[in-house]
Amino acid sequence: MRFAGIDIGSRSIELVIVDESGEICQSVQADTGFDPMSETRKLMDGIRYDGIMATGYGRNLFEISFDAPTVTEIKAHARGARAFFPDAQTILDIGGQDSKAIALADNGRVKKFEMNDRCAAGTGKFLEIMARALGFSIEDFGRAALSASKDLHISSMCTVFAESEVTSLIAKGEDRQEIARGLHTSVIRRAAGMLNRVSAAGDIVFTGGVAKNPCMVELLSEKLNRKIRVSPDPQMNGAYGAALLSAEDHENGLMKSNS
Amino acid sequence: MWTDLGLDLDAHDALLDVLGSAYKDIYLAQKNRPEGMAYFDFVMSEVHGLRIKEIMDEKASGRKIIGSYCVFVPEEIALAANATLVGLCSGADFAMEEVEQLLPRNTCALIKSAFGFKLGKVCPYLESADMIVGENTCDGKKKAYESLGHLVDNLYVMDLPQMKTENGKVLLKGEYLRFKDAVETLTGVTITAESLKSAIGVVNAKRAALHRLCSLRKADPTPISGLDGLLANQVFFYDNPARFTASVHKICDELEIRIQEKKGAFPEKTPRILVSGCPQAVPNWKLPMIVETSGAVIVGEESCVGERGARNLTADTGSTVDEMMDALVDRYFQVDCAIFTPNDQRLLNIQEMAAAYKADGVIHYGLQFCQPYLMESIPVEKALEEKGIPCLRIETDYGMEDMGQLKTRVEAFVEQLR
Secondary structure, eight states: EEEEEEEEEEEEEEEEEETTTEEEEEEEEEOTTTTTHHHHHHHHTTTOEEEEEEESSTTHHHHHHOOBBBBBHHHHHHHHHHHHTOOEEEEEEOOOSOOOEEEEESSOOOEEEEEEOOOTTTSSHHHHHHHTTTTOOOOHHHHHHHSSSSOOOOOOSSHHHHHHHHHHHHHHTTHHHHHHHHHHHHHHHHHHHHHHHHHSSSSSSEEEEGGOOOOHHHHHHHHTTSSSEESGGEEEEGHHHHHHHHHHHHHHHHHHHOO | TTTTTTHHHHHHHHHHHHHHHHHHIIIIOOOOOOTTTHHHHHHHHHTTTHHHHHHHHHHHHOOOOOOSSSTTTTTHHHHHHHEEEEOOOSSSOOOHHHHHSOOOSOHHHHHHHHHHHHHHTTTTHHHHSSSSEEEOHHHHHHHHHHHHHTTSOOOOEEEOOOSSSSHHHHHHHHHHHHHHHHHHHHHOOOHHHHHHHHHHHHHHHHHHHHHHHHHTTTTTSSSHHHHHHHHHHHTTSSSSSHHHHHHHHHHHHHHHHHHHTTTOSSOTTTEEEEEEEEEOOOOOOOHHHHHHHTEEEEEEESSTTHHHHSOOOOOOOOOOOHHHHHHHHHHHHHHOTTTSSSSSHHHHHHHHHHHHHTOOOOEEEEEEEOOOOOOOHHHHHHHHTTTTEEEEEEEOOSSTTTTHHHHEEEHHHHHHHH
């Protein structure tokens, strides 16, 4: 049997298929665009599965269109992280428009979480806009920041204010790699604050698209002096977790009907 | 009637349209509602209709109307002087551009809303009031009343203590005596031992009816939704007291039968949530709507529009006006508002409510920029978690732009409780 997890995020949609043993058989991805449901339909075209669970900010839309169960990103990421790292206690997920710090109990259940408020401060969107302001592609942004020898302090966490701060630093002739590093540091400060509120020590599993940024991983480790663990494809972690939860739901359903 | 009150008719119609459709989507869409809620549906449909007509009729017969923004304004004193006390509108954003010419942008939604209803000329309660009572609770309200004083010509400001000390109590008593004088001057009616005793009885009966309703929410499955429970607490501030009391008891009779029949608003074992924090005034139904469409049920409100406002009864043993004024001071002095420092009693009350209502978790509801409650939310969360009670702190306003993020947080919190 095959179980699907779909994570409809603000920037991208991920679909992961697992088999009964939880092994990933297939994973695909697309940009969310402005019509998430038609992008989702395209992505799901020809994909075969026996159960599906949706997560991400588009989950409720999916629930209506596809009559499928949903789970929050928080639980989905917790499940996905545990599958890769069975002893995971703390998770940082930074996606397109949300960032979350999650603490897990020993049994893997969510014990506590923190999530950013309404604005894009400290999220992938923030980094994306700043990369554009500095003329970097999102793929090169982290590497460029990592190559800087020092970071320039960026005081504003607001995306709009930070962008004008960046513009004035450029006008002052500051090095753009150092500005880039400063921006990464400012996101890390915020993420570290959230993490400290949910958990004091131990390794951190970093998930979400922003975990692909090498500068973020290094700065986070430096700032907290804790080991950062990243799965092979952190952006897929939510969809993977949802797929595993779908498989578990199926199993629990079988157990119930047999008893 | 509306033109006589000086309302802006187009704006008022627009407000009623929004209110009506929100009520339909949020309230009438609920399943398994008690039949007795039909009374509250009717009250809400006439909140800017028949109820205002009644108030205008009272005015025509010489009765005075007093508007209030806070549970510290004693309704007993108004009633004893043959006046009617009504809660004033402050639960929705209105005329925000005009409001932000008078108040800083980072003022809490409740204060901004009170101004919006005045500036937009859409609150018939405010316009029909012969006296508007402001009270020195938080700094935001205290300073905002200075500006409100320029918009209305009948503002009365009541001072309130900030510490639960003997001096604080003396201050409250002085202010209640001053308020009594002001109400007597307004109405031309002298408060007597008899009229005050009867007023205390009326308000005690109203609160006791709510206590009965609240205690029925302890059952699992809970016989009434949190949305409907909140609505009863909201209507408390608008309705005719005796009719309100009778209607709440009628619902309670029905709820007792529902409990016997194990009929709930939601299935048994639905995760139960206690909401604690800032007041939720009509039509601020944002949080309960999110919670109760996310697989949980709200079983209590630790709030001014809820148990903080209605918790205690006034001792009715006094026989002179003096003794009864003391009893009122004793009663209101117990309100555990976050303007008090320290305010340890509130934490005890939250824990007691969480236990009594068998809450699986507490959501701390804070209005953005509401310093007193946001300050308390951090120690409240810490204390609850130490006791093993999960707590989610939410900070929001009346806007809808954070609905998606709020829903994710609440759903994740509910997943955590299951």
